[in-house]
């Protein structure tokens with residue numbers, strides 16, 4: 001099945017092939033809202049494969065971006081990367097991929113289980129058995145779906161695979177967006193709590209108290 005990413009006003013389209021991740025860029029010269037269409041008749045859902053691209057003046061864009069930021073400077077819940085962060089904690093990726101190892105010396109043996117993923121995107125990764133690979137979208141995806149396919153040299157192949165049943169295609173997109181966003185110091189500590197679901201009570205309930 002082939003789709004096609006097209007923005008008629010920008011006079012351009014790209015084939016969208018499952019399993020291939022590429023980027024495109026534009027230098028727009030006119031503020032406005034433009035249609036995105038699937039430009040390849042692809043089946044039943046074809047007419048729903050639409051979207052919009054907004055071209056804004058820099059100050060408007062900055063204001064929009066600021067609106068997404070929370071008080072701690074992080075981009076808020078709506079973005080794929082922010083949702084990926086929640087998943088990363090929920091799926092316990094953090095038990096192996098963590099930033100700061102327990103300062104508690106009794107736990108020293110459990111440290112350094114997995115590579116730190118900060119700054120991974122587009123870096124060169126040496127592989128067990130020789131050779132290197134550029135950590136692009138395809139590599140990050142494959143590393144999650146099928147960690148044995150390419151093993152980062154020097155690490156034990158202990159990562160479990162995350163097939164469809166555990167991580168849906170959409171969740172995989174979020175995890176990849178999160179990993180791509182990671183800069184040095186961004187990974188939460190292993191002991192960080194994963195965020196409570198939206199709408200959950202902010203104070204603990206009284207269960208368990210005998211008073």
Ligand SMILES: [Cu+2]
Nearest residue numbers: 003038042049
């Ligand atoms: Cu389509």
